[in-house]
Amino acid sequence: xxxxxxxxxxxxxxxxxxxxxxxxxxxxxxxxxxxxxxxxxxxxxxxxxxxxxxxxxxxxxxxxxxxxxxxxxxxxxxxxxxxxxxxxxxxxxxxxxxxxxxxxxxxxxxxxxxxxxxxxxxxxxxxxxxxxxxxxxxxxxxxxxxxxxxxxxxxxx
Numbered sequence: 272x273x274x275x276x277x278x279x280x281x282x283x284x285x286x287x288x289x290x291x292x293x294x295x296x297x298x299x300x301x302x303x304x305x306x307x308x309x310x311x312x313x314x315x316x317x318x319x320x321x322x323x324x325x326x327x328x329x330x331x332x333x334x335x336x337x338x339x340x341x342x343x344x345x346x347x348x349x350x351x352x353x354x355x356x357x358x359x360x361x362x363x364x365x366x367x368x369x370x371x372x373x374x375x376x377x378x379x380x381x382x383x384x385x386x387x388x389x390x391x392x393x394x395x396x397x398x399x400x401x402x403x404x405x406x407x408x409x410x411x412x413x414x415x416x417x418x419x420x421x422x423x424x425x426x427x428x
Contacts, residue, residue: 305331310348317390320397321404342400342407344382346370350390351382352403355410361402365389381406 311326311333318324318335325336326345335343343352351370354362362383369379389395 305347306333306345307348311345314345314350314390317393317396318400320393321400337400337404340404340407340411342403344370346372350385351380352385352399353406353410354381354383354403355406357409358402358406359383 314335315324315326321337323337327334327336329344332344332346334341335345341353343350345351352362365386367383367386370382370384371379385396385399389399
């Protein structure tokens with residue numbers, strides 16, 4: 272089979288794509304949305320008691336911030352809150368599960384799911400969010416001011 276330069280292969284692919292019923296290779300369907308806008312709005316509304324909540328899209332999910340601190344995330348319509356040694360047992364006793372960014376890998380992150388009964392009660396959710404904010408503050412305090420982050424930028428404390 273003859274080999275063609277990359278430019279000729281591209282031309283052939285584009286020509287094939289212009290034929291009816293054949294889609295170009297580069298066109299791929301969009302992935303399914305990881306977080307529905309309605310769920311995102313519901314979570315932010317439920318957290319109104321905490322005040323100053325900002326949600327930002329990130330990596331197919333949503334990050335939750337309060338006063339510049341990242342304290343929670345939403346992935347696949349599940350709310351996860353930051354945990355540390357002081358709060359992890361509270362979350363586990365309520366049946367919370369750790370966030371697994373990759374389902375086929377055993378690694379977890381320090382964020383735990385919020386049970387439905389807590390999510391549906393604004394006062395309970397505010398209490399859990401304050402625990403998560405405490406964990407985020409403790410984690411931020413451990414980082415030395417002026418220390419470099421992964422990307423070489425100074426930490427903002």
